[in-house]
Every structure is written in C-alpha cells, then in structure tokens.
Amino acid sequence: MTAQTERRPYRREGEEKRREGLIAAAMELVAEGGPEAATVRAIAARAGVTPGLIRHYFQSKEELTHAAYRQVMEDMTAEAMRACDAIPESDPVSRLAAFIAANFRPPVMTTRSVGVWAGYMHLGRNDPTMHAIHEATYLAYRDRLQSLIAALPRPADPARDRRDAIACNGLIDGLWIEGGSLPDGFAKGEILRIALDGTAALLGIRFPDSFYPDPSDRKPA
Amino acid sequence: MTAQTERRPYRREGEEKRREGLIAAAMELVAEGGPEAATVRAIAARAGVTPGLIRHYFQSKEELTHAAYRQVMEDMTAEAMRACDAIPESDPVSRLAAFIAANFRPPVMTTRSVGVWAGYMHLGRNDPTMHAIHEATYLAYRDRLQSLIAALPRPADPARDRRDAIACNGLIDGLWIEGGSLPDGFAKGEILRIALDGTAALLGIRFPDSFYPDPSDRKPA
DNA sequence: CGGTGAATTATACAAGTGGACAATAAATTG
DNA sequence: CAATTTATTGTCCACTTGTATAATTCACCG
Numbered sequence: 001m002t003a004q005t006e007r008r009p010y011r012r013e014g015e016e017k018r019r020e021g022l023i024a025a026a027m028e029l030v031a032e033g034g035p036e037a038a039t040v041r042a043i044a045a046r047a048g049v050t051p052g053l054i055r056h057y058f059q060s061k062e063e064l065t066h067a068a069y070r071q072v073m074e075d076m077t078a079e080a081m082r083a084c085d086a087i088p089e090s091d092p093v094s095r096l097a098a099f100i101a102a103n104f105r106p107p108v109m110t111t112r113s114v115g116v117w118a119g120y121m122h123l124g125r126n127d128p129t130m131h132a133i134h135e136a137t138y139l140a141y142r143d144r145l146q147s148l149i150a151a152l153p154r155p156a157d158p159a160r161d162r163r164d165a166i167a168c169n170g171l172i173d174g175l176w177i178e179g180g181s182l183p184d185g186f187a188k189g190e191i192l193r194i195a196l197d198g199t200a201a202l203l204g205i206r207f208p209d210s211f212y213p214d215p216s217d218r219k220p221a
Numbered sequence: 222m223t224a225q226t227e228r229r230p231y232r233r234e235g236e237e238k239r240r241e242g243l244i245a246a247a248m249e250l251v252a253e254g255g256p257e258a259a260t261v262r263a264i265a266a267r268a269g270v271t272p273g274l275i276r277h278y279f280q281s282k283e284e285l286t287h288a289a290y291r292q293v294m295e296d297m298t299a300e301a302m303r304a305c306d307a308i309p310e311s312d313p314v315s316r317l318a319a320f321i322a323a324n325f326r327p328p329v330m331t332t333r334s335v336g337v338w339a340g341y342m343h344l345g346r347n348d349p350t351m352h353a354i355h356e357a358t359y360l361a362y363r364d365r366l367q368s369l370i371a372a373l374p375r376p377a378d379p380a381r382d383r384r385d386a387i388a389c390n391g392l393i394d395g396l397w398i399e400g401g402s403l404p405d406g407f408a409k410g411e412i413l414r415i416a417l418d419g420t421a422a423l424l425g426i427r428f429p430d431s432f433y434p435d436p437s438d439r440k441p442a
Numbered sequence: 443c444g445g446t447g448a449a450t451t452a453t454a455c456a457a458g459t460g461g462a463c464a465a466t467a468a469a470t471t472g
Numbered sequence: 473c474a475a476t477t478t479a480t481t482g483t484c485c486a487c488t489t490g491t492a493t494a495a496t497t498c499a500c501c502g
Contacts, residue, residue, distance in 0.1 A: 010467050010480060018479090034343045036257070040460060050481050052463090061460065111346075118343040122255045124402065125336050135403060166396070166407075167419040171388065174395030178387070181345065182356060186387075198388040202422050231450060231497045239449090261490060271451050273493090282490065 008050060019057055019067075021047045026068040030119040031112040038065075038119075066129050069120045073137035076108050081144060092151040097207040099148055100199055103172055104179065104192040114180025142169045152205065168199045189213030229271060240278055240288075242268045247289040251340040252333040259286075259340075287350050290341045294358035297329050302365060313372040318432040320369055321420055324393055325400065325413040335401025363390045373426065389420045410434030 013021075025046035029038040040061055044051040058064040083102035087095045102108060124134040146165035150156070172195060179191040189212075196207050234242075246267035250259040261282055265272040279285040304323035308316045323329060345355040367386035371377070393416060400412040410433075417428050 007466085008481065012468065012479065015479095033347055039458080041458085051460090052482075053480060055461070056479070115343065115346050118339075118346065121402075122336070122339040122343075125332075125339065126254055135406070138399070138403065139406075163411075163415050163418070166399070166412075167392065167415050170395030170399055170415070171392040171419070172395065173398065174391030174393065175387070177394065177398075178359070178391055181342075182359065185356075185360075190384075191387075194384050194388050194391070197384070198392070198423055201425070202419055204422070228496085229451065233449065233498070236449095260488080262488090272490090273452075274450060276491070277449070 011048075015057070018047075018049070018053070022049070022054060022057060022064060023068045023071055026064055027072060027116050028112075030068070031115040034115075035065075035119045035123070062127070065120075065123070066133065069123070069130060070133050070137075072113065072116050072120065073133065076103075076113060077137060077141045077144070079108050080141075084144075084148065089151075092148065092153065093205060094208060094211070096148045096152070096199075097196065097211040099145070100168075100172060100195060101192060101211050103176055104195055109176055109179055109191070111180055111183055114177060118177075118181070142166065145169055149203065152203065164203055167202050171195065171198050171202065189215070232269075236278070239268075239270070239274070243270070243275060243278060243285060244289045244292055247285055248293060248337050249333075251289070252336040255336075256340045256344070283348070286341075286344070287354065290344070290351060291354050291358075293334065293337050293341070294354065297324075297334060298358060298362045298365070300329050301362075305365075305369065310372075313369065313374065314426060315429060315432070317369045317373065317420075318417065318428040320366070321389075321393060321416055322413060322432050324397055325416055330397055330400055330412070332401055332404055335398060339398075339402070363387065366390055370424065373424065385424055388423050392416065392419050392423065410436070 022043060025043045026038050029042050029046060040051045040054050043064070044054055054061065054064060058067070080099050080102040084095050084099035087098050089095070107113065120130070121134070124130040142165050145168055146161050149164050149168070150158070150161045175191050175195050175198075179186060192213050196212060200207050243264060246264045247259050250263055250267060261272045261275050264285070265275055275282065275285060279288070301320050301323040305316050305320035308319050310316070328334065341351070342355070345351040363386050366389055367382050370385050370389070371379070371382045396412050396416050396419075400407060413434050417432060421428050
C-alpha cells in the first residue's frame with residue numbers, strides 16, 4: 001500500500017481542450033455535490049489530469065470558477081435564443097413561445113443545470129466578479145425577453161414592456177427552479193404547460209397549441 | 222504575540238437562549254458570506270461562545286445547519302400566513318393579496334433572507350434531510366396558496382387551482398429572488414406592484430388598490 | 443460546606459484545502 | 473541532434489476544517 005504509485009502517463013492535449021475539460025469537470029462536480037465538492041483535486045481527477053495543471057491554465061481556482069459560471073449561464077440563454085431564432089420574425093407570438101418553451105426542456109431545465117446554478121448562485125453575494133456575471137447574464141436574458149415582448153402586435157409602451165418582461169422572467173425563473181429542484185413533484189410537461197399558460201395570461205395573449213406538450217389536454221381559455 | 226490569550230469568562234446561559242443564539246449566528250454568517258463562511262469557529266465567535274460548545278447543543282455541525290435552514294424557511298411562510306390571517310375570511314381576494322404582498326416586504330424580501338436561502342438551497346441536492354425540509358416547506362407554502370386561491374369567488378376546479386398555485390408560486394419565488402439578489406435593479410415598490418399585477422393577471426382577478434405601494438401610479442387595466 | 447454533575451472553555455488532532463515549486467516529459471527550434 | 477521552451481506531473485507546505493477530549497467553572501443538593 002505504501003508502494004510508490006506509478007507515474008501518470010504524460011498526455012499532451014490542446015489548450016482549448018484542456019480548458020474546456022477543466023470547466024466541464026468543475027460544472028459536473030458542482031452539479032453533483034455542490035461547490036464544496038469541486039475541489040482542485042476532484043476537478044483534476046474528473047478531468048483526468050493532475051491538480052497542478054489547473055494552475056497552469058487558470059491563475060487560481062477562483063478564476064476557473066468564474067469561467068465555469070459564465071459558461072453555464074451563457075449556455076442557457078444561448079439555447080433559448082437559438083430556439084427563438086428558428087422562427088421567422090413575421091410571427092412574434094411564436095418566437096416568444098419558442099423562447100419560453102426552450103427553458104423547460106433539456107438541456108436548460110435539468111436537475112444538472114439547476115444544480116449548477118444553485119451551487120454557484122450564492123457566490124455572487126460576496127465575489128464582485130460573480131455578481132457582475134450574474135447581473136450581466138440576467139439582464140441580457142431579460143432584455144432579450146423584453147424585445148420579444150415589444151415585438152408583439154400591441155400598442156407600443158416601453159414601461160409596460162419592462163414590467164411584463166420582469167414578470168415573465170420571474171415566472172420563468174421560479175418555475176424553472178421548482179421543476180429542476182423537485183423533478184418528481186410534477187407530471188411530465190406540466191411545468192411547460194403552466195409556463196406557457198402563465199406567460200400568455202401575463203401578456204394577455206394566446207400561444208399556438210403546437211408549443212404545448214403532446215398529450216394536449218389543455219382546458220379552453 | 223505568542224503570549225497566552227486570557228481565558229474567556231465563563232458565562233452560563235439558558236439552553237433555549239444558547240440554541241437560538243447559535244442558530245441566529247449561523248444564519249447571519251450564511252447571509253453575509255455564504256455557507257463557507259459559517260464555520261464552527263465563526264459561528265461560535267459570532268454567538269459569543271467557544272467552538273466546543275456547539276457540539277454540546279448539536280450533535281454535529283450538520284444538525285445545526287438543518288435547524289437553521291428549517292427556521293429560515295418556516296419564519297418566512299409564517300410571516301406571510303400572519304399577514305393573511307389579519308384579513309377576515311369574508312374577503313378572500315384581500316386575503317390572497319395580503320399573503321402575496323407580505324413576501325415582498327421586510328422581513329421576507331431582504332438581501333439577508335434571500336442570501337440565506339441561496340446559501341442553503343444547494344445543500345438540498347445531496348443531503349436527504351435538507352431535501353426533505355425544502356420539499357416540506359415548499360409544499361406547505363404552496364398548499365396554503367392553493368387554499369387561498371380555492372377560496373376565490375369562482376367555479377370550483379381543483380386541477381385548475383393546482384396549476385394556478387404552481388404558477389403564482391413560481392412568479393412569487395422568481396420575483397423574490399430577483400428583488401433580493403439585485404436590490405438596486407428595481408425601483409422601490411416596483412417588484413411588489415409587478416407581483417400583485419402579475420398574480421392578478423394569472424388568476425383573472427383584480428386586487429384592491431390598498432395593497433399596492435404608496436406612489437400609486439398604476440396604469441388602468 | 444463539600445461533593446456531584448452539567449455547562450463552558452481550551453487544547454489537540456487527523457483530514458482536507460488551495461497554492462508554490464521543483465522534477466520530468468515531450469514538442470519545437472536551430 | 474543539441475538546446476530551449478512548454479505542458480504536465482509529483483511533492484511539499486501553511487492553513488483551515490470539523491470533531492474529540494481534557495480541563496475548568498459554577499449551580500445545585502446533601
């Protein structure tokens with residue numbers, strides 16, 4: 001047992017690959033065991049690498065944490081934007097529906113991504129960089145939502161659009177957290193249906209049935 | 222510097238006082254610096270006590286954490302219920318409004334309480350006891366909300382009430398988190414107004430003006 | 443008063459943390 | 473093919489963590 005463990009084989013890898021691998025390892029560990037599980041040793045082991053290498057690619061563990069958090073947040077809003085951009089601008093209601101619906105399907109609404117978000121979120125309270133990332137990604141998401149709302153066929157009113165965007169964003173966030181942290185508490189597709197009905201009610205519009213989950217037992221309005 | 226630090230004076234205190242003091246200290250530290258700041262030494266120092274005493278009142282630090290989390294959650298729902306119970310049952314709309322509004326004033330919506338919630342929430346992912354507390358308090362809150370919704374003057378429909386409760390709960394949670402984590406991003410009373418307007422829209426009702434914040438610049442429906 | 447036991451303090455410890463740094467292996471360059 | 477540089481590994485360290493336990497102080501009871 002006290003025998004010298006044999007040296008890990010020297011494996012050279014591309015710089016980008018290594019950075020991504022370390023970030024992905026950190027995210028996985030945070031998702032699985034919270035931030036306290038994402039130690040330098042655990043991250044290195046998960047990435048198939050020696051702990052010392054982390055400091056070669058990141059000036060500190062904190063810097064790796066920032067990179068991972070930024071990636072998590074940007075990935076999620078990028079996913080929603082991608083779904084939205086698949087719909088032509090001539091149909092603003094469907095664009096909004098696609099944007100909203102994307103938040104309640106994998107890869108956005110999973111226990112994993114909600115877990116990562118939950119693990120990192122409290123770090124924004126004291127770490128100024130984390131707070132800045134949080135604020136920037138939150139506002140970017142909400143601005144995008146507001147622009148989709150402003151494109152709806154209704155009288156222009158920026159103040160109202162802002163309030164509606166805040167409300168819709170709150171509803172989306174709350175349902176996303178609940179669906180992700182208590183996945184067994186809801187029927188399949190239930191959260192998505194509630195989110196679409198809810199945002200439609202908030203905005204006084206109606207979304208096409210095609211964005212709702214399959215077993216279409218929606219009640220009439 | 223290496224001089225012997227003088228012994229802390231022996232201060233005897235009631236058992237309840239000590240437990241509450243330790244729980245309060247843990248909550249404060251989590252609110253200020255996240256869970257990693259709530260070490261046994263820091264908690265003891267904040268409570269004006271020696272680290273060893275924690276293990277005299279709690280079998281482990283984990284047990285103290287559970288107690289503190291339970292207290293945080295129960296305090297918040299109790300506050301909302303208290304506000305609600307101040308309104309007679311003959312006015313179900315106002316009772317619901319009072320319940321909702323209580324969530325967007327101190328002591329419920331403060332950076333402190335949102336910070337504690339954020340600091341603890343991810344612990345529910347691996348610790349079964351924390352998960353149970355999370356689920357129990359969440360469901361207790363939502364059930365209360367659902368019963369308030371069911372009391373509204375409208376046709377009885379339990380399935381619809383459930384969906385409405387989930388939606389309203391999501392909106393409340395989302396707005397509460399955003400208002401608490403980005404307190405400078407919103408005007409005074411803005412979140413409360415959006416929450417009342419939002420839940421009213423979700424439920425197809427209208428809340429009395431008296432529950433809205435003072436500078437009443439509400440737009441007509 | 444003297445003794446018993448609980449409440450409180452102080453000390454000690456094993457395990458784990460992030461970080462510094464030297465040793466090594468491979469790629470690159472001349 | 474030698475020299476240099478860079479990527480990667482392994483070792484070490486000072487520090488913190490939660491916990492175990494011994495030493496104190498004090499209230500209470502005979």
